[in-house]
Amino acid sequence: MNTIEINDKVFNEDEIKQLISLVNELITDNETMRANVIAMSAKLDNEEMKVRRLVGELYLLQQRKNNYTA
Numbered sequence: 001m002n003t004i005e006i007n008d009k010v011f012n013e014d015e016i017k018q019l020i021s022l023v024n025e026l027i028t029d030n031e032t033m034r035a036n037v038i039a040m041s042a043k044l045d046n047e048e049m050k051v052r053r054l055v056g057e058l059y060l061l062q063q064r065k066n067n068y069t070a
Contacts (some may be wrong), residue, residue: 002013011019 003010
């Protein structure tokens with residue numbers, strides 16, 4: 001069976017194949033996490049924009065109320 005030595009440790013072919021499989025799985029999981037972070041960031045940006053708009057509307061309503069009663 002084929003082996004490789006790295007840093008005074010010997011790995012056989014099955015261990016190397018398992019490592020490659022795990023690395024590919026990690027790459028896939030990382031891509032999924034990145035996509036989720038991008039989606040959540042976009043959602044947060046949209047929600048923050050809504051809040052800023054609503055705060056502006058509340059300010060305008062308050063100003064109108066103050067002007068009307070003055």
